[in-house]
Amino acid sequence: MAFRFVHTADIHLDSPLRSLALRSPELGELIGNATRRAFVNVVDLCLSEQVDALLLAGDLYDGDQTSMKTARFLAEQIRRLDQAGIRVFIIRGNHDALSKITRELTYPETVKVYGARAEAISIDLGDRATPVVIHGLSFAQAQCPESLVGKFKARVEGAVNIALLHTSLAGTPGHDCYAPCNVSDLEAAEFDYWALGHIHKRFLSTGRCTIVMPGMPQGRDINESGPKSVSLVTIADDRTVHVEEKFTGIAQFERVVVDLSGIENWRDMATAATLKLEAAREAASSEHLVVRLSFTGPTPLAWQLRNDADLVKTEAEDRAYVIGRTWIEKVEMHCTSLVSGDSVAGDPLVELRALVGSEIIDSESYDAALIEIGEELRGHLPPESRSILGADQEEFRATLRLLAREGVEDVLARLHRRKQDEVA
Structure with a gap:
C-alpha cells in the first residue's frame, strides 16, 4: 500500500x-x-x-x-x-x-x-x-x-x-x-x-x-x-x-506590463491596462490577484502619466475592482516621451532630455558620482536591507542607472506641467 x-x-x-x-x-x-x-x-x-x-x-x-x-x-x-x-x-x-x-x-x-x-x-x-x-x-x-x-x-x-x-x-x-x-x-x-x-x-x-x-x-x-x-x-x-x-495560494502577486507605444490619449491607455489586467486575472490560479502595474514604451502621454501617477493608480484600481478579486499594489512609470520625428520635435524640454541622456547620464564622471552617492546611502541602511539596491556590484550599478534615468523623466515631467500651466 x-x-x-x-x-x-x-x-x-x-x-x-x-x-x-x-x-x-x-x-x-x-x-x-x-x-x-x-x-x-x-x-x-x-x-x-x-x-x-x-x-x-x-x-x-x-x-x-x-x-x-x-x-x-x-x-x-x-x-x-x-x-x-x-x-x-x-x-x-x-x-x-x-x-x-x-x-x-x-x-x-x-x-x-x-x-x-x-x-x-x-x-x-x-x-x-x-x-x-x-x-x-x-x-x-x-x-x-x-x-x-x-x-x-x-x-x-x-x-x-x-x-x-x-x-x-x-x-x-x-x-x-x-x-x-x-x-x-x-x-x-x-x-x-x-x-x-x-x-x-x-x-x-x-x-x-x-x-x-x-x-x-x-x-x-x-x-x-x-x-x-x-x-x-x-x-x-x-x-x-x-x-x-x-x-494553495490565496493571493497571487504578478508584474503586469502595459506597452503604451503608439497610444496617444488617456482612454486608450486605460483600455490597454484593462485588457492586460483581465488577461492576468484569467491566468491566475489564486483567489486574489495582486498586481504591480508597469507602463512602458514611447508615448506622448509619458509626462502626463508621470505627473498624474496618482490618477493613473486610481483609474487602474477602478478597472481592477470591476474585474473582481484584483488589486493594484503599485504603479510604475517606465514609459518615455518621444524624442524625435514626432509632433513635439523642437520642444526645448525634449531637447533637454536628449542632452541629459547623451552627455550627462552616460558619462563616466556622472556614473562615478552616482555610485559614490549610492554606496554612502547603502552604508546607512541596516544590514538586512543593504541588498535592496542589488545583490552584487553589477546589479547595484544597474539599479542606480535605472533610478537616475527615471529621475530625469520625473523632473522633466514636472517642468512640462509647469510649462503647460504657464501657457494656460
Whole structure:
C-alpha cells in the first residue's frame, strides 16, 4: 500500500507586511491573513487526500514569534490533523530556529519536531509491506554556514527513507547561504525523497532520488510572484515516487506590463491596462490577484502619466475592482516621451532630455558620482536591507542607472506641467 504525504515549507506564519499595509490597509489586511489561510488550505488538502503525513521543512514562523494568537491558530490546525490520524513532521529553519512557540507549544503525540541532532523516526504502518523512516535535522541557530547532509543518520535498509532539510542548496539569488549542498551530495545519501525548504521557488530533481523544493504555499510580496503551491507525494511499494503540485495560494502577486507605444490619449491607455489586467486575472490560479502595474514604451502621454501617477493608480484600481478579486499594489512609470520625428520635435524640454541622456547620464564622471552617492546611502541602511539596491556590484550599478534615468523623466515631467500651466 502506498505511503502518501504533503510536503511544504517556508510558510512564514504572520510575517509582517508594514509597507504594504501603509499603502493600502485593506490590501495589507488581505495579504496579512493570507499565510494563515494558505496553511488552512494545506491542512484541508491533507484531509481531503487522506494522506499519512504532513512534512514541514522549516520556516513555519517568520522569526522569534511570541504571539499566542499564532500559537493558538497553529494548535487548532494541528488538532485537525491529529483527529484524522495524520502525522506531522517539523524541522526548524533559519527563520524559526529560535522560535519560542516551536519550542514550547505542546503538540499531540502525532507531531514530531526534530532537534539540532539528527534523528530517524520509523512510522508504524501496520501490515503495510514497506516500512517508512522519516529523517530530520533542525537548525540549532539562525545561522548555519556549513552543510548538514553528513550529519544525517544512515539510510535504513529495506525501508523507504525520507529526509527533511532546510538548505539554500548551491545558492540562489535573493536567499542567504544556509546549510549549503548540491544535488550530488543529496543523491549520495541514497534516501528515496529529500523534502527541502528555504528557497521560495519550486525545484524538482528526479535523478538517483527525488529531491523537491516545494517553494512556498503563499507569496508575501511582489518578489515572491507567481502561483504558490505544495507537493502531494505518493511513494509506492516498489519505491516509485509520484509528485503532484497542488496550488494553495490565496493571493497571487504578478508584474503586469502595459506597452503604451503608439497610444496617444488617456482612454486608450486605460483600455490597454484593462485588457492586460483581465488577461492576468484569467491566468491566475489564486483567489486574489495582486498586481504591480508597469507602463512602458514611447508615448506622448509619458509626462502626463508621470505627473498624474496618482490618477493613473486610481483609474487602474477602478478597472481592477470591476474585474473582481484584483488589486493594484503599485504603479510604475517606465514609459518615455518621444524624442524625435514626432509632433513635439523642437520642444526645448525634449531637447533637454536628449542632452541629459547623451552627455550627462552616460558619462563616466556622472556614473562615478552616482555610485559614490549610492554606496554612502547603502552604508546607512541596516544590514538586512543593504541588498535592496542589488545583490552584487553589477546589479547595484544597474539599479542606480535605472533610478537616475527615471529621475530625469520625473523632473522633466514636472517642468512640462509647469510649462503647460504657464501657457494656460
